[in-house]
Amino acid sequence: MAAVRVALLGCGVVGSEVARALAPGSAHAAELAARAGAELELVGIAVRDADRPRPEGVDRSLLTTDAAALVRRADVVVELVGGIDPVRGLLLDALAAGASVVTANKALLAEHGPQLHAAADAAGVDLFFEAAVAGAVPIIGPLRESLAGDRVERVLGIVNGTTNYVLDAMDTSGADLADAVARAQELGYAEADPTADVEGFDAAAKAAILATLAFHVPVAAADVHREGITAVTAADVAAAADAGSVIKLLAICERITAGDGTEGVRARVHPALLSRDHPLAGVRGAYNAVFVQAAAAGELMFYGQGAGGLATSSAVLGDLVTVARRRVAGGRGPRVLDHADLPVLGMDGALTRYQVRLEVADRPGVLAAIAQVFADHGVSIETVRQSAGRPGTSDGGARSAALVVVTHTAPDADLAATVAALGDLDAVAAVASVLRVEGD
Amino acid sequence: MAAVRVALLGCGVVGSEVARALAPGSAHAAELAARAGAELELVGIAVRDADRPRPEGVDRSLLTTDAAALVRRADVVVELVGGIDPVRGLLLDALAAGASVVTANKALLAEHGPQLHAAADAAGVDLFFEAAVAGAVPIIGPLRESLAGDRVERVLGIVNGTTNYVLDAMDTSGADLADAVARAQELGYAEADPTADVEGFDAAAKAAILATLAFHVPVAAADVHREGITAVTAADVAAAADAGSVIKLLAICERITAGDGTEGVRARVHPALLSRDHPLAGVRGAYNAVFVQAAAAGELMFYGQGAGGLATSSAVLGDLVTVARRRVAGGRGPRVLDHADLPVLGMDGALTRYQVRLEVADRPGVLAAIAQVFADHGVSIETVRQSAGRPGTSDGGARSAALVVVTHTAPDADLAATVAALGDLDAVAAVASVLRVEGD
Numbered sequence: 001m002a003a004v005r006v007a008l009l010g011c012g013v014v015g016s017e018v019a020r021a022l023a024p025g026s027a028h029a030a031e032l033a034a035r036a037g038a039e040l041e042l043v044g045i046a047v048r049d050a051d052r053p054r055p056e057g058v059d060r061s062l063l064t065t066d067a068a069a070l071v072r073r074a075d076v077v078v079e080l081v082g083g084i085d086p087v088r089g090l091l092l093d094a095l096a097a098g099a100s101v102v103t104a105n106k107a108l109l110a111e112h113g114p115q116l117h118a119a120a121d122a123a124g125v126d127l128f129f130e131a132a133v134a135g136a137v138p139i140i141g142p143l144r145e146s147l148a149g150d151r152v153e154r155v156l157g158i159v160n161g162t163t164n165y166v167l168d169a170m171d172t173s174g175a176d177l178a179d180a181v182a183r184a185q186e187l188g189y190a191e192a193d194p195t196a197d198v199e200g201f202d203a204a205a206k207a208a209i210l211a212t213l214a215f216h217v218p219v220a221a222a223d224v225h226r227e228g229i230t231a232v233t234a235a236d237v238a239a240a241a242d243a244g245s246v247i248k249l250l251a252i253c254e255r256i257t258a259g260d261g262t263e264g265v266r267a268r269v270h271p272a273l274l275s276r277d278h279p280l281a282g283v284r285g286a287y288n289a290v291f292v293q294a295a296a297a298g299e300l301m302f303y304g305q306g307a308g309g310l311a312t313s314s315a316v317l318g319d320l321v322t323v324a325r326r327r328v329a330g331g332r333g334p335r336v337l338d339h340a341d342l343p344v345l346g347m348d349g350a351l352t353r354y355q356v357r358l359e360v361a362d363r364p365g366v367l368a369a370i371a372q373v374f375a376d377h378g379v380s381i382e383t384v385r386q387s388a389g390r391p392g393t394s395d396g397g398a399r400s401a402a403l404v405v406v407t408h409t410a411p412d413a414d415l416a417a418t419v420a421a422l423g424d425l426d427a428v429a430a431v432a433s434v435l436r437v438e439g440d
Numbered sequence: 441m442a443a444v445r446v447a448l449l450g451c452g453v454v455g456s457e458v459a460r461a462l463a464p465g466s467a468h469a470a471e472l473a474a475r476a477g478a479e480l481e482l483v484g485i486a487v488r489d490a491d492r493p494r495p496e497g498v499d500r501s502l503l504t505t506d507a508a509a510l511v512r513r514a515d516v517v518v519e520l521v522g523g524i525d526p527v528r529g530l531l532l533d534a535l536a537a538g539a540s541v542v543t544a545n546k547a548l549l550a551e552h553g554p555q556l557h558a559a560a561d562a563a564g565v566d567l568f569f570e571a572a573v574a575g576a577v578p579i580i581g582p583l584r585e586s587l588a589g590d591r592v593e594r595v596l597g598i599v600n601g602t603t604n605y606v607l608d609a610m611d612t613s614g615a616d617l618a619d620a621v622a623r624a625q626e627l628g629y630a631e632a633d634p635t636a637d638v639e640g641f642d643a644a645a646k647a648a649i650l651a652t653l654a655f656h657v658p659v660a661a662a663d664v665h666r667e668g669i670t671a672v673t674a675a676d677v678a679a680a681a682d683a684g685s686v687i688k689l690l691a692i693c694e695r696i697t698a699g700d701g702t703e704g705v706r707a708r709v710h711p712a713l714l715s716r717d718h719p720l721a722g723v724r725g726a727y728n729a730v731f732v733q734a735a736a737a738g739e740l741m742f743y744g745q746g747a748g749g750l751a752t753s754s755a756v757l758g759d760l761v762t763v764a765r766r767r768v769a770g771g772r773g774p775r776v777l778d779h780a781d782l783p784v785l786g787m788d789g790a791l792t793r794y795q796v797r798l799e800v801a802d803r804p805g806v807l808a809a810i811a812q813v814f815a816d817h818g819v820s821i822e823t824v825r826q827s828a829g830r831p832g833t834s835d836g837g838a839r840s841a842a843l844v845v846v847t848h849t850a851p852d853a854d855l856a857a858t859v860a861a862l863g864d865l866d867a868v869a870a871v872a873s874v875l876r877v878e879g880d
Contacts, residue, residue: 017736021589028591035588035656124769130586136737138578138586145585146570146578148475148765149461149757151468216475279743282722296457297576297744297754303719304740314737317589325588329564 003039004324007074007099009046009067009090010081011054013309014104014131018078018316019045020057032317036324044070046081072097075327078320079103088112095119095127100327102319104131104312110205110221113212126326128319133206134159134288136311137304138318143213143292151295152214155253156438159206161286161306162197163229163249165189167237167271168284171246176234189286199228200249203269207251210290211267214253217342219267225347227270236433239357239404243385245273246281250438256345264345272438273355280439348413353382353437355406356419359429362399366427370403373425377418380408400429406437443481444764447514447539449507449530450521451487451494453749454544454571458518458756459485460497472757476764484510486521512537515767518760519543528552535559535567540767542759544571544752550645550661553652566763571755573646574599574728577744578755583653583732591735592654595693596878599646601726601746602637603669603689605629607677607711608724611686616674629726639668640689643709647691650730651707654693657782665708665787672711676873679797679844683825685713686721690878696785704785712878713795720879788853793822793877795846796859799869802839806867810843813865817858820848840869846877 006022008015021028022042033039045058046067054060064070067090071077077094081087082105091101091108096119103109109116109132120127130140134157143152158164162184169180181198184190196202204224211219229249240247253267274281279301283289288306293299305311360366367384374381387402407415423431446462448455461468462482473479485498486507494500504510507530511517517534521527522545531541531548536559543549549556549572560567570580574597583592598604602624609620621638624630636642644664651659669689680687693707714721719741723729728746733739745751800806807824814821827842847855863871 031591032589136734137740138582138742141581141586142578145762146581146758147754148761149472149759150754151471279722282719294576294754296750296757298748298751300577300742300744302578302740302742305738308738310736311738314587314590314734317736318586319589321588322585 001038001328003041004036004327005041005043005073005075006320006324007044007046007070007077008042009070009077009079009087011045011047011058011063012080014312014316015045015080016055016058017309017313018080018320019059019062020055021313021317023057023059032321036321037328038324040320040324043073046070068093071099074099076100076102076320076323078316079105080316081105082107084108084111091116092119095123095125098123098125100126100128100323102128102316102323104129104316106132106202106205106209107221110208113209113220114218126323128323129209130319131312131315133209134290134302135161135304135306135308136314137288137290137302137306138315139210139290139302140213142302143210147292147294147297150297151255152292153255153295154293155210155214155251155290156280157206157210157251157290158248158280158283158288159210159251159290159306160197160200160203160249161288162190162194163203164283164288165286166198167229167232167247167249170232170234170237171241174234174238177230177232198230200226200269203249203251207253207267207269210251211253211265214292215255215265215342217265217344219265219344223267223344225266225268225270229271231433232271233433236357236435240273243273243355243404245275247271247435248274248280248283250274250280252438255342258349264343266345266347266350268347268350270436272436274439278439348411350412351409352412352415353407353409354415354419355404355435355437356422357432358403358405358422359400359432360403361427361429362401363427367403369425369427370405370422373421374405374407374418377414377421379410379414379418382406382408402432441478441768443479444476444767445481445483445513445515446760447483447510447517448485449510449517449519449527451485451498451503452520454752454756455485455520456495456498457749457753458520458760459499459502461753461757463497463499472761476761477768478764480760480764483513486510508533511539514539516540516542516760516763518756519545520756521545522547524548524551531556532559535563535565538563538565540566540568540763542568542756542763544569544756546572546642546645546649547661550648553649553660554658566766568759568763569649570759571752573649574730574742575601575744575746575748576751576754577728577730577742577746578758579650579730579742580653582742583650587732587734587737590737591695592732593695593735594733595650595654595691595730596720597646597650597691597728597730598688598720598723599650599691599728599730599746600637600640600643600689601728602630602634603643604723604728605726606638607669607672607687607689610672610674610677611681614674614678617670617672638670640666640709643689643691647693647707647709650691651693651705654732655695655705655782657705657784659693659705659707659784663707663784665706665710665790667710669711671873673873676797676875680713683713683795683844685715687711687875688714688720688723690714690720692878695782698789704783706785706787706790708787708790710876712876714879718879788851790852791849792852792855793847793849794855794859795844795875795877796862797872798843798845798862799840799872800843801867801869802841803867807843809865809867810845810862813861814845814847814858817854817861819850819854819858822846822848842872
């Protein structure tokens with residue numbers, strides 16, 4: 001059987017692991033060849049700077065700066081560069097020329113997934129991307145194949161290890177956000193500029209990919225309602241702990257049937273309170289997990305390492321073997337974008353629950369006034385907890401109290417309007433925080 | 441595109457769900473067809489008694505008692521009958537005739553898997569069996585494809601819902617085994633004759649399948665060391681709780697490198713103590729979960745419903761769509777039995793840890809005598825806990841105490857010999873229980 005020619009784009013932490021695994025003569029390469037049914041021949045590694053030092057085990061003679069020429073010599077292109085350009089053009093060229101593609105590029109898939117899937121379909125080749133979501137955790141394959149006979153109703157994921165590490169550290173140590181982010185940076189869990197993680201951009205791209213697979217509808221990152229964790233305070237985390245909950249940054253993808261029977265899908269990323277009883281609440285540190293609810297299968301959970309060069313290389317190499325096996329034996333998997341004609345909905349109509357923490361004047365009638373605001377907006381209150389009143393300030397300010405209100409589910413827009421109206425109330429000194437509640 | 445002809449063998453709880461999903465004109469059937477790329481046409485349902493009442497939605501005109509003739513008219517055979525004969529002959533005939541097979545038959549796969557895989561390979565068709573292990577939980581697909589680029593080192597599974605329900609009920613309520621089994625029978629979690637579950641036969645078949653996939657080596661049910669849960673007492677469960685542990689029936693598949701560098705694989709099923717911190721410890725009721733350690737991916741966990749007609753039908757239909765898609769677009773997945781030339785090892789050399797509970801005479805020197813027995817067998821003690829002494833019996837018996845010894849890892853045969861020698865010791869009134877300790 002002729003060897004399958006593999007082109008590697010990028011030689012960072014994941015790429016160098018892949019290059020080492022494919023080194024001729026290694027036991028690992030022999031195992032991969034046996035499973036694929038043909039040798040996997042690494043024909044080149046495209047890098048920006050061919051002179052830079054590379055980790056041990058990377059064959060420098062394979063390095064090239066001419067990615068376009070390399071792609072034309074490959075049966076399978078493994079893309080680990082990231083970003084949109086020039087990668088998009090290279091991969092579209094590769095697919096059009098009949099090469100299959102394995103990529104970990106969540107940003108590209110979230111923005112241009114439909115174009116790439118269409119190009120792969122047109123050429124009759126494979127586009128695989130297990131490593132793009134939740135690192136080593138097999139979630140793309142299960143959604144694409146194992147659950148192909150089921151109807152996915154909801155996906156709830158912890159898909160960003162940096163923010164999970166930060167929120168877990170806040171929960172464990174009582175640290176505030178800035179300290180927890182600094183600690184994550186020291187340990188290499190957060191980048192020097194943590195914006196993509198803490199503002200939820202990374203999780204939103206992954207939510208778009210998960211929603212596309214789960215519902216067979218193109219969902220782009222721009223369709224995802226996104227809120228980061230930057231507003232989460234140590235006081236929020238402590239209040240959550242008091243209520244038997246943790247705060248997690250969740251990627252939530254839902255298939256929704258409205259009252260009139262019309263269906264749609266929605267994807268959103270935001271911090272949320274989650275009961276400590278929920279399987280996702282126990283996901284610690286930089287680990288990832290994806291919780292899936294399907295009509296027949298019921299509740300499923302997939303858990304593991306969401307990042308790291310070695311762990312992510314497991315997902316890349318699994319895809320590579322599967323794709324190479326198909327080059328050898330022919331064929332393609334179930335279709336990602338087949339048919340579902342469902343609108344992608346915005347956040348306004350989403351039914352969610354809020355936990356609102358208020359600083360209020362500690363005097364009779366305040367709770368009644370606040371309850372009236374909720375009632376005026378048609379929002380039903382589930383629980384109210386009131387902390388002990390605090391003495392007034394030394395310059396004669398009034399006594400104040402803290403009030404935590406948890407609502408039943410209501411349209412997100414109504415909840416937002418309620419919060420706005422509460423802020424205008426005389427008796428409310430401040431809206432200390434607003435967090436959604438998920439998981440039941 | 442021509443329809444893919446599907447033959448269904450068996451119409452029990454899972455089969456009737458599959459039949460309903462394939463009913464022409466249903467929304468579900470349309471979704472399955474879109475994902476597969478062709479209509480899935482149910483051409484017949486083989487049953488033993490065509491006159492028996494069937495659940496609503498099952499088209500009686502499809503029922504036949506001639507399974508052999510039905511199989512010859514199919515592109516894909518979905519087997520949900522169970523047992524070895526006559527199913528084995530039917531499926532070998534189907535594979536030889538070029539049909540692909542989807543089956544949930546763990547006993548058949550555990551006993552004749554290599555023959556079936558070889559028949560599928562020879563005919564160039566697919567043999568899929570996601571539903572055979574852990575019901576709706578995608579674990580076969582991830583082991584077969586997602587982890588095809590990695591080296592699996594260890595699989596630790598809770599793969600029998602009945603025994604997990606029973607052990608969880610004992611842990612939660614303090615019930616003894618007989619009461620917990622009776623309760624499981626009332627709720628439909630255990631069969632009238634619970635032998636296959638409580639004696640570990642069901643879990644052993646699943647362990648054989650998992651080991652075969654994980655290590656690419658044929659492992660049969662007879663190769664699996666098997667102990668059931670019938671010896672687990674309420675006192676064992678209470679003692680485990682005192683030690684911060686739970687008792688679970690685990691299916692354990694390991695790839696082992698001996699001191700001399702030789703490699704082998706081992707599969708075993710037995711009850712074991714597991715720290716409450718372990719992700720598997722939180723698997724409650726009749727749920728299943730499989731914990732995988734791989735060289736690159738690290739620790740992964742897959743969790744969900746292990747049984748039930750609807751949940752299991754999700755796994756069957758996922759396989760059916762994938763297999764049908766391959767009928768339409770060609771091709772086959774990574775090879776299950778490719779090459780690994782590893783011996784399948786017995787239990788004697790296994791390195792395990794024991795927790796031994798002893799009833800001993802409450803007098804000086806007893807602990808020294810007991811410790812000497814462990815030392816004589818080269819077994820190192822990790823902890824000893826001694827409960828308060830109990831008064832002697834009314835007929836003048838000596839005061840006795842309970843001693844719980846947890847060992848470091850040692851060869852299983854040495855541990856067993858230690859336990860036998862302890863039983864011969866004068867100071868030991870009884871060896872109350874012996875349980876292995878797993879999970880670290």
